[in-house]
Amino acid sequence: MKMAIRYGVIGTGALGGFYGGMLAKAGHEVHFLFRSDYEYVRNHGLQVESVNGDFHLSEVNAYPNTEEMPLCDVILVCLKTTGNHHLPELIKPILHAKSVVVLLQNGLGLEEDLSAQLPGVAIAGGLAFICSNKIGPGHIHHLDYGKLIIGSYNVPEQEILKQIVSDFQLAGIHSELSPDLKFSRWQKLVWNIPFNGMTVVLNTTTDRLMSNNQTRELSKELMLEVIHGANACGVPLKESLAQQMIDMTVKMKPYAPSMKLDYDHRRAMEIEYIYSKPLETAGKAGFEMCKVAMLEKQLRFIQAHLLDK
Amino acid sequence: MKMAIRYGVIGTGALGGFYGGMLAKAGHEVHFLFRSDYEYVRNHGLQVESVNGDFHLSEVNAYPNTEEMPLCDVILVCLKTTGNHHLPELIKPILHAKSVVVLLQNGLGLEEDLSAQLPGVAIAGGLAFICSNKIGPGHIHHLDYGKLIIGSYNVPEQEILKQIVSDFQLAGIHSELSPDLKFSRWQKLVWNIPFNGMTVVLNTTTDRLMSNNQTRELSKELMLEVIHGANACGVPLKESLAQQMIDMTVKMKPYAPSMKLDYDHRRAMEIEYIYSKPLETAGKAGFEMCKVAMLEKQLRFIQAHLLDK
Incomplete structure (x- = not known):
């Protein structure tokens, strides 16, 4: 019982x-x-x-x-x-x-x-x-x-x-x-990393990122980097997950991820655990997530100036 | 005469x-x-x-x-x-x-x-x-x-x-x-590519990009990508140019490059010749400028939505 x-x-x-x-x-x-x-x-x-x-x-x-x-x-x-x-x-x-x-x-x-x-x-x-x-x-x-x-x-x-x-x-x-918690955490990052950061940096919502060819492509590129980062850490995410998540996001209602809401409300953003730790972890495993690293730096800048704007 | x-x-x-x-x-x-x-x-x-x-x-x-x-x-x-x-x-x-x-x-x-x-x-x-x-x-x-x-x-x-x-x-x-016009054009791009795009995407000026550790680093990374792109095209720019340009920019008065002024005035931005052509040219020579490509896509998105904001 x-x-x-x-x-x-x-x-x-x-x-x-x-x-x-x-x-x-x-x-x-x-x-x-x-x-x-x-x-x-x-x-x-x-x-x-x-x-x-x-x-x-x-x-x-x-x-x-x-x-x-x-x-x-x-x-x-x-x-x-x-x-x-x-x-x-x-x-x-x-x-x-x-x-x-x-x-x-x-x-x-x-x-x-x-x-x-x-x-x-x-x-x-x-x-x-x-x-x-x-x-x-x-x-x-x-x-x-x-x-x-x-x-x-x-x-x-x-x-x-x-x-x-x-x-x-x-x-x-x-x-x-x-x-496999590690697998599940990386899998969720495949979505969270592109969309949390990009909606903040470009001050927009998921639907607009999806309806623009350039940012839809870039979102997929970021997803593939995360998948390759996970792979380097021994987490067997498949590349096909990227296109699946793009397709899902295309169908979603316009959405502002939690980091975008934090940004809009001038609250601290969760950069450390969503960006810095995955970058560090993949880096230690020998894989540099080049575009994710760029997004992290842009977010760190925005975070530092959040109260100026 | x-x-x-x-x-x-x-x-x-x-x-x-x-x-x-x-x-x-x-x-x-x-x-x-x-x-x-x-x-x-x-x-x-x-x-x-x-x-x-x-x-x-x-x-x-x-x-x-x-x-x-x-x-x-x-x-x-x-x-x-x-x-x-x-x-x-x-x-x-x-x-x-x-x-x-x-x-x-x-x-x-x-x-x-x-x-x-x-x-x-x-x-x-x-x-x-x-x-x-x-x-x-x-x-x-x-x-x-x-x-x-x-x-x-x-x-x-x-x-x-x-x-x-x-x-x-x-x-x-x-x-x-x-x-050597090609050399001179690439050399100028080493400065123009990071600062035109980054001041637009992060809605800021050169002095702030320089006083933040993350964006100062990112600017240098972008410069090094451009230098390596130039090298792939047979243009012998030296890596040391990146740090020289960072040092120069640190000393400059706060500055909004021309693309930032175009953005502020809701005019078309010169993405094609400052980003797309260099990316294409380096790409044909076998070098992918990964972060420059990301910046270009962000700018294309901003350009497409320039009149919305």
């Missing part, structure tokens, strides 16, 4: 609000960390507008800090990676000996960094294929998709991950267990 | 107004083609504000089209290359059997294209190292520098080019004869 999992959600924004909200709606015990929205959610609850049906949670286990939270079996980290240096202090108060931390974040090398800071803690990674935004205090707007892939970094027993996936599935989330 | 050269200036803007104005001021016979400024200059003359001393030409041989101009010995083409498809029709009315056309324009392959359209015509190239802007009708502002390098493409006798250089020198312009 399964034990009920007690979930903690660190960072209740577009992702944490949606996925955590779906689990809570399905009857799971979920404890949510809020920052600026804490007071609002305590008074008004959490509102999720979703393509799959809107819902409202009036009773939310909301906390302004993790010290007040109970110990959690599964800790879903849904923060931007730009705040990951705060993770150890944030997580420690709710860790028990068998807790699993799931980094629901984009990029590469996240689990390695956290594991170095919290040795012995069981860590998994999660990849969300979702269009979701926070549009107001305690107010999430889920626009499209929603698939969640979870994979072990150093989790000793797969049972707990299987149960998480099962909990998400029963809560109405398309969820899968990845047999 | 030297014959006096009759000069024609096709396109009296920042460059044509300054260089042609200096020749006219020195007493040379210069005929100027104007477009929108024709009426103004006929009534008010040409005003040149220059770091080397302001001057005003009250009597200007101004024309609204080349049909009304006399035949010219030397035709200085000072138009943007984006209008080069009009060159044959513009030039024909003022050509005689011994005319020399000097393309005072940036980029690569200009002389080849014109020569294919006007077989047998003597063509030279000119490279202007100058900061100059047109700031009003018949009103030129020369901010800095001014060196002019002229080199033969297919001019049968070097004497005429020597005399042009001598005329410019006596008119107060630092002018030199290039023994």
Whole structure:
């Protein structure tokens, strides 16, 4: 018989609000960390507008800090990676000996960094294929998709991950267990690297990048570089994935990836884990991702001048 | 004894107004083609504000089209290359059997294209190292520098080019004869390719690109690609030129290259001759300028959306 999992959600924004909200709606015990929205959610609850049906949670286990939270079996980290240096202090108060931390974040090398800071803690990674935004205090707007892939970094027993996936599935989330987290992370980068950066540098949206021949070509070239970078690291992504992702993006509604939203709102961009770590990792394996490196430098410049414009 | 050269200036803007104005001021016979400024200059003359001393030409041989101009010995083409498809029709009315056309324009392959359209015509190239802007009708502002390098493409006798250089020198312009036009054109591209494109894509000026470590590095990487592209084409530019140009640019006053001004004013950008032709030429010689190619595609996208923003 399964034990009920007690979930903690660190960072209740577009992702944490949606996925955590779906689990809570399905009857799971979920404890949510809020920052600026804490007071609002305590008074008004959490509102999720979703393509799959809107819902409202009036009773939310909301906390302004993790010290007040109970110990959690599964800790879903849904923060931007730009705040990951705060993770150890944030997580420690709710860790028990068998807790699993799931980094629901984009990029590469996240689990390695956290594991170095919290040795012995069981860590998994999660990849969300979702269009979701926070549009107001305690107010999430889920626009499209929603698939969640979870994979072990150093989790000793797969049972707990299987149960998480099962909990998400029963809560109405398309969820899968990845047999190879590294593969899944690189695979997602094949999309994230061209479109996060290019929508920022060219101040545009995916549909325009796709309807222009030059940028559609360049997007595919960037994807192929990432695939070759992955290959150099022993990750067997196929070149054909590039054209598949281009075709998919051509069909997508006009979309501004999360980095573009961060740029538009003058927030720090996730350059480190989406660009610098993959570049470093592929570089160590002997492959220089030339165009990705150029995009990273352009983004670093834009980041440095973000407050000037 | 030297014959006096009759000069024609096709396109009296920042460059044509300054260089042609200096020749006219020195007493040379210069005929100027104007477009929108024709009426103004006929009534008010040409005003040149220059770091080397302001001057005003009250009597200007101004024309609204080349049909009304006399035949010219030397035709200085000072138009943007984006209008080069009009060159044959513009030039024909003022050509005689011994005319020399000097393309005072940036980029690569200009002389080849014109020569294919006007077989047998003597063509030279000119490279202007100058900061100059047109700031009003018949009103030129020369901010800095001014060196002019002229080199033969297919001019049968070097004497005429020597005399042009001598005329410019006596008119107060630092002018030199290039023994190798191809070398000089590639050399100038080493600066133009990174800074024209990057100031547009990142919407900035040279000083900011230089004070940011990432873009200073990227500028040098782009320069090295151009140098290697030139090398593949048999042009012996040295790698050390990249660092020299970086050092020079670090010392320069904040500067917006001509492509950035075109972008700011929502005018067509000279992508074809500054990016596409060098890429094509190096590519045919077996060298792919990977980052230059990326910059070109970004510029093509920006050009296509220039009127949206």
